[in-house]
Amino acid sequence: MTYELVDGNALAGIFTELLSRDATMIQAECGACGATAPLATTTVERDEFAVIVRCRGCTHTLLTILNDPAGSRLVIGAVRNLVL
Numbered sequence: 001m002t003y004e005l006v007d008g009n010a011l012a013g014i015f016t017e018l019l020s021r022d023a024t025m026i027q028a029e030c031g032a033c034g035a036t037a038p039l040a041t042t043t044v045e046r047d048e049f050a051v052i053v054r055c056r057g058c059t060h061t062l063l064t065i066l067n068d069p070a071g072s073r074l075v076i077g078a079v080r081n082l083v084l
């Protein structure tokens with residue numbers, strides 16, 4: 001098997017394409033209970049500092065988006081897979 005070794009600039013087109021899709025339809029697999037469901041069906045807690053996405057099946061935090069003056073951070077929680 002061969003592969004090409006490049007720098008992170010190779011991600012630009014990939015991320016642009018992935019993030020331009022409807023995020024609510026992304027399938028998230030919970031690593032805690034194994035449930036797989038669209039992000040639209042999760043439970044979301046939000047305030048001015050954070051958005052916490054929880055599994056509707058077991059309430060574990062799948063991922064968190066933190067907003068602060070330095071920018072936004074995506075913190076991966078119990079999510080095992082995101083099927084884009």
Ligand SMILES: [Zn+2]
Pocket residue numbers: 030031032033034035055056057058059060
């Ligand atoms: Zn779960």
